[in-house]
Amino acid sequence: MNTVELIRKKRNKEELSESEIRFLVTSYIKDKIPDYQFSALLMAIFFNGMSTEETAHLTKEMLYSGKVIDLKSIQGVKIDKHSTGGVGDKTSLILAPIVAAAGVKVPMISGRGLGHTGGTLDKLESIPGFRTDLNLSRYKSVVNKCGTVLIGQTKDIAPADKLIYALRDVTATVESIPLITSSIMSKKLAEGIDGLVLDIKTGSGAFMREEKDARKLATALINTARAFDKKVIGFITDMNQPLGNYIGNWLEVYESIKVLLGAGESAADLVEVTLQLSGAMIYLGGKASSIEEGVEVSREMISSGKAFDKFLEIVKLQGGDVSLIKNPEKYPKARIVETVRAEKSGYFNAIDNYALGMISLELGAGRMTKEDVIDPKAGIIFYPKLGDKIKEGDIIAEFHTGRKNKIEDMKNKLYNIISIDGKKKAKPKLIKEILI
Amino acid sequence: MNTVELIRKKRNKEELSESEIRFLVTSYIKDKIPDYQFSALLMAIFFNGMSTEETAHLTKEMLYSGKVIDLKSIQGVKIDKHSTGGVGDKTSLILAPIVAAAGVKVPMISGRGLGHTGGTLDKLESIPGFRTDLNLSRYKSVVNKCGTVLIGQTKDIAPADKLIYALRDVTATVESIPLITSSIMSKKLAEGIDGLVLDIKTGSGAFMREEKDARKLATALINTARAFDKKVIGFITDMNQPLGNYIGNWLEVYESIKVLLGAGESAADLVEVTLQLSGAMIYLGGKASSIEEGVEVSREMISSGKAFDKFLEIVKLQGGDVSLIKNPEKYPKARIVETVRAEKSGYFNAIDNYALGMISLELGAGRMTKEDVIDPKAGIIFYPKLGDKIKEGDIIAEFHTGRKNKIEDMKNKLYNIISIDGKKKAKPKLIKEILI
Numbered sequence: 074m075n076t077v078e079l080i081r082k083k084r085n086k087e088e089l090s091e092s093e094i095r096f097l098v099t100s101y102i103k104d105k106i107p108d109y110q111f112s113a114l115l116m117a118i119f120f121n122g123m124s125t126e127e128t129a130h131l132t133k134e135m136l137y138s139g140k141v142i143d144l145k146s147i148q149g150v151k152i153d154k155h156s157t158g159g160v161g162d163k164t165s166l167i168l169a170p171i172v173a174a175a176g177v178k179v180p181m182i183s184g185r186g187l188g189h190t191g192g193t194l195d196k197l198e199s200i201p202g203f204r205t206d207l208n209l210s211r212y213k214s215v216v217n218k219c220g221t222v223l224i225g226q227t228k229d230i231a232p233a234d235k236l237i238y239a240l241r242d243v244t245a246t247v248e249s250i251p252l253i254t255s256s257i258m259s260k261k262l263a264e265g266i267d268g269l270v271l272d273i274k275t276g277s278g279a280f281m282r283e284e285k286d287a288r289k290l291a292t293a294l295i296n297t298a299r300a301f302d303k304k305v306i307g308f309i310t311d312m313n314q315p316l317g318n319y320i321g322n323w324l325e326v327y328e329s330i331k332v333l334l335g336a337g338e339s340a341a342d343l344v345e346v347t348l349q350l351s352g353a354m355i356y357l358g359g360k361a362s363s364i365e366e367g368v369e370v371s372r373e374m375i376s377s378g379k380a381f382d383k384f385l386e387i388v389k390l391q392g393g394d395v396s397l398i399k400n401p402e403k404y405p406k407a408r409i410v411e412t413v414r415a416e417k418s419g420y421f422n423a424i425d426n427y428a429l430g431m432i433s434l435e436l437g438a439g440r441m442t443k444e445d446v447i448d449p450k451a452g453i454i455f456y457p458k459l460g461d462k463i464k465e466g467d468i469i470a471e472f473h474t475g476r477k478n479k480i481e482d483m484k485n486k487l488y489n490i491i492s493i494d495g496k497k498k499a500k501p502k503l504i505k506e507i508l509i
Numbered sequence: 510m511n512t513v514e515l516i517r518k519k520r521n522k523e524e525l526s527e528s529e530i531r532f533l534v535t536s537y538i539k540d541k542i543p544d545y546q547f548s549a550l551l552m553a554i555f556f557n558g559m560s561t562e563e564t565a566h567l568t569k570e571m572l573y574s575g576k577v578i579d580l581k582s583i584q585g586v587k588i589d590k591h592s593t594g595g596v597g598d599k600t601s602l603i604l605a606p607i608v609a610a611a612g613v614k615v616p617m618i619s620g621r622g623l624g625h626t627g628g629t630l631d632k633l634e635s636i637p638g639f640r641t642d643l644n645l646s647r648y649k650s651v652v653n654k655c656g657t658v659l660i661g662q663t664k665d666i667a668p669a670d671k672l673i674y675a676l677r678d679v680t681a682t683v684e685s686i687p688l689i690t691s692s693i694m695s696k697k698l699a700e701g702i703d704g705l706v707l708d709i710k711t712g713s714g715a716f717m718r719e720e721k722d723a724r725k726l727a728t729a730l731i732n733t734a735r736a737f738d739k740k741v742i743g744f745i746t747d748m749n750q751p752l753g754n755y756i757g758n759w760l761e762v763y764e765s766i767k768v769l770l771g772a773g774e775s776a777a778d779l780v781e782v783t784l785q786l787s788g789a790m791i792y793l794g795g796k797a798s799s800i801e802e803g804v805e806v807s808r809e810m811i812s813s814g815k816a817f818d819k820f821l822e823i824v825k826l827q828g829g830d831v832s833l834i835k836n837p838e839k840y841p842k843a844r845i846v847e848t849v850r851a852e853k854s855g856y857f858n859a860i861d862n863y864a865l866g867m868i869s870l871e872l873g874a875g876r877m878t879k880e881d882v883i884d885p886k887a888g889i890i891f892y893p894k895l896g897d898k899i900k901e902g903d904i905i906a907e908f909h910t911g912r913k914n915k916i917e918d919m920k921n922k923l924y925n926i927i928s929i930d931g932k933k934k935a936k937p938k939l940i941k942e943i944l945i
Binding site: 076077078080081084107109110111112113115116117119120240242243244245 | 516517544552676682
């Protein structure tokens with residue numbers, strides 16, 4: 074096959090066949106197609122998109138560029154969840170033990186945070202001793218023993234995705250629905266799952282700011298999952314404000330523990346999104362006859378203490394310090410805890426949630442480059458929810474940081490990204506759509 | 510500046526500034542931007558185009574990547590012609606001596622043929638001894654002495670174009686109006702000209718098959734020429750059949766000699782297009798007050814013998830064998846001259862002119878790759894013009910070739926690409942538009 078002709082074909086909006094996509098991906102991995110041709114192809118895909126079939130073929134080639142984990146020897150239905158990420162999104166930490174406690178297997182391969190969003194691995198690693206770098210045989214044995222496991226991507230999984238993602242990153246071809254879809258799905262399908270629940274976030278703190286783009290991505294992901302005969306449910310959820318109140322690695326583990334313990338004061342939005350997702354996972358796993366029933370089962374797992382016990386079991390099996398999960402107040406505090414108070418009274422009507430994530434990052438909770446070191450204690454507790462009435466002088470946030478020199482700047486930044494007005498605006502809808 | 514951000518900017522249909530385009534081109538030439546980023550940029554340009562300003566900036570950077578010839582020391586107005594190329598297009602050979610004879614300087618840097626179209630350099634080099642590889646000081650002295658010069662591109666001229674063109678060629682980004690425009694204009698502007706006449710061909714034998722695309726390219730070329738304060742006139746002319754009757758290198762020199770001698774049987778279409786172009790050049794050069802008057806001056810240059818004398822002078826100054834121009838019948842014939850006769854009677858209504866160019870190439874007149882060697886004697890004489898009535902058995906073509914094994918195939922091919930019908934169709938308009 075002729076690479077230039079295949080680039081031209083995609084450029085001219087024609088559909089690439091399965092064998093053409095196979096040729097392109099396998100040749101690129103073997104270094105038989107140079108980067109400059111592959112990047113031109115990626116840009117043509119950016120503009121012309123890919124059909125459902127093309128996206129599935131691309132996903133397949135990326136998936137089979139590496140190892141596909143075989144979990145057939147493990148009993149039960151295996152269901153994972155994928156979120157496109159956001160600010161304060163700690164649902165994985167809460168729903169994995171809930172769903173596993175309900176008898177559905179949850180094998181999870183997660184990522185790290187980069188930019189304004191956090192990553193499940195970084196959050197888990199804030200627990201002293203917690204190991205996310207288990208090898209595949211240990212991965213299987215942990216999921217077999219306790220019903221769930223939370224690890225990072227190994228180099229055996231979808232190596233084509235790593236190569237292609239690195240090229241997309243430097244050629245402005247990241248924001249393409251079929252490329253995002255194949256990247257996500259090739260990694261998820263490698264986990265050996267039977268089904269997948271998708272949480273596609275939209276709003277100022279999400280990768281897909283516009284709801285219509287979130288819907289497009291959700292549809293592409295669902296179509297691809299179905300092309301591989303996987304059960305799938307997609308949620309489109311709001312990310313115009315942080316999910317829950319805690320942002321930052323240990324702070325999010327702490328809030329997750331509170332939710333798992335059924336603490337009354339837990340943020341309602343966090344609980345609602347998490348239980349919808351866990352309910353859908355339990356339903357797909359065959360342990361409930363509907364999402365609603367799955368939500369009820371989830372509540373039982375919390376109220377009975379089974380979900381929290383499951384969390385202790387995972388932490389222990391993955392080497393984490395269980396005593397800190399039992400007594401989270403003993404976790405070392407950030408060197409500086411700075412209170413931020415409202416400068417005026419009114420209704421809290423808007424926040425640039427992306428910018429809030431960036432403030433948390435600057436306080437030490439995230440990384441700008443892959444080499445940056447995270448401060449597990451750093452972050453923000455952000456109290457008000459959109460639509461809340463606020464009085465001047467009310468505490469609206471707490472900064473947790475080791476970086477004294479950042480505090481003034483970040484306070485000013487925070488004041489700049491929120492709006493408190495005289496008239497109450499409509500709150501964003503939390504669960505915007507369920508695609509089933 | 511950040512290369513990824515600039516690619517993203519173009520990808521998002523924003524306009525790049527002069528300094529951004531300078532950064533991109535100069536960094537690419539210095540190998541500071543890798544091919545894979547530049548090819549992604551080229552594909553983004555393919556999809557989103559460039560404004561008149563961006564195209565001018567790109568042209569400027571490509572132009573100043575190399576030497577710009579200074580012809581200020583040479584008296585008179587310097588006017589060149591550029592054609593997008595076609596089958597049997599030998600107008601340069603005829604108009605250069607006509608216009609120079611009329612007192613306008615014609616410094617021409619031409620290209621070679623590749624694919625179905627011929628190249629002026631290959632045609633000239635069919636004249637034994639003719640040198641097209643003059644250096645720039647000899648280039649100046651020849652144009653100063655006889656008013657015109659016809660050479661090939663030197664490596665000093667627009668080296669950025671060579672690099673970028675090579676990348677476009679392997680990344681399916683050739684067919685982009687702003688990229689074609691900057692490639693053409695950076696080389697033409699380097700010649701040291703004051704004005705330019707453009708011949709944009711359209712039809713089955715042209716690079717721009719559709720008239721609307723030809724018009725877009727013409728407009729972009731004209732706008733760019735004007736951005737550099739050059740006088741410019743654009744013609745959109747028909748290429749649905751060969752221009753004139755002779756196709757192939759020496760065959761086209763031969764037909765050019767006939768036109769320069771004012772031979773009565775010269776093809777009317779070739780004469781009309783050539784004299785329109787030369788008329789426009791003479792007008793731009795200030796030696797006529799309109800294109801029409803320029804055409805009249807051109808006719809005088811032919812009838813007085815001055816144009817032919819000028820051609821002899823150029824050939825002599827560039828080292829060619831003048832005796833063969835004076836006695837073209839003495840030129841060696843191709844080993845095989847095969848007559849092709851009409852298989853049926855009717856009106857000659859259509860020809861795939863691209864395919865006709867490819868037949869000529871297969872007979873030895875052109876090259877598929879840059880390394881192929883051309884047979885200067887090879888080609889086709891194709892007699893009928895669209896709309897002509899033909900009788901079965903009439904000679905429609907003569908193949909001139911050294912490749913005996915090709916003849917049968919090429920005859921069949923020729924029969925397949927022409928249509929002779931009972932009903933006469935409308936002839937294509939020869940000069941479709943003059944953009945002034």
